[in-house]
Amino acid sequence: MNPFAWLLNLSRRKSPWIYCASAGSCNGCDIEIGPCMNPRYDAEQLGVLRQGSPKHADILLITGPVTRRSRDALLSVYAQMPSPKAVVALGSCPASGNVYWRSPSVDGPVSKFVPVDVWVPGCPPRPQQILAGIAQAAQLLARGLTADQNRQEAS
């Protein structure tokens, strides 16, 4: 294997920067992201940094059932992220709508709008599970298996 490609893939696995987008969540999942950075779970050991701008991020964490008002913002944030990028859907809401199922203001599930790579179930998921989801997404980035990378190869 090409040593440069090897180093690049290793870097993608070791340095996943995340950006959190709330698509109308109840804030439960967002609160569980915070502890990932605290002394108990310390995601920086895995190279995870929480970025303020989606343009700096590799992994997009989506919480919430995708409400009508947040849909366009979510699409914009996803489009702003430079490739290669991965998407992790946190909690039950992005997958199914959860307790907001069939609400008139919900436009989900999230897979209608952005291709999701890793689903982390739970209401809310525990910080360990969120970290496992981020680590799995970083693995996918390194192997070139995310939906974004597949689509680029196909085109």
Added chain:
Amino acid sequence: MNDFLHVAFALLVWPGMLGAAALGLLYLWIARKLTARLQGRKGPPFYQPLFDLVKLLGKQTVVPGEANRRLFYGLPVIAVAATALGLVIVPVPGNPVPSFTGDVVLLLFLLEVPVFCDVLAGYVTQSIYGQVSAMREGVLMLGYNVPFLAAVVAMAQHAGGFSLAELGSAPWGWVGVFAAIAFLLAIPARLKSNPFSIPNAEQEIVAGAHIEYNGAPLALFELSHALEVVLLINLFMVIFVPSVGNRSVDAFIYLSGSVALVCAVTVIAAMTARMTVVRAFRFYWVWGGIAAVASMAAAVMS
């Protein structure tokens, strides 16, 4: 021909790009690791800054629609080039390029170039957050340059010449103490570390002047920051820490002093909260001003 080889070696290997990049990434790791340990966390492994850099180099670059493409790509390159040139001038142990008259002035100019690139980067991307950050950086620059420039000018007055070799070999005096204090006051703001991190205030104005930057240009800005750390520390070590004469002892003093300085700046950053831009400006004009006046007075009277 030999001179040309010396300069090429200095620019590319030591103390230029390669050596300084490795050292700068190491310093950035020390800062991150020490911060994590002070916060009771485990912290990133030592290769983390390198992986961050390589990953950014391998990403797609998105240029904002309203930005000037040439400036967008040019600014980080200019920042890295200016800092690398600055590194060549400073006579650290092992630098093959001799010191020349007036290199202090050139160095002070080259030190400002990455700051100007940051300010322009904030404006060029047309992002409102970037512009706020650029404005704050411009204001802060007018603050921290008071003690910084006074320290260097006082040392030049004391040494009686504007070359770094003369500044380094100046005899001991109270000027050195006051000027070192003034220089140290300016370092946290120059590195945008915590009490003076108002220009790139993460969370508050999203991500500072580099908010719209991504991919390789962002990697170059990170690299220029790493080089800037090394350059500032080199300058401090050369001006204020006298050379012993023995090469290996000098190299040891240089390395341990640099690491101690990085640790001190990190501890201050971990202990303090961010100042508003008005308070930071006032801090530099009051306390920095006092240090500047003291060092100038000591230089004139000695």
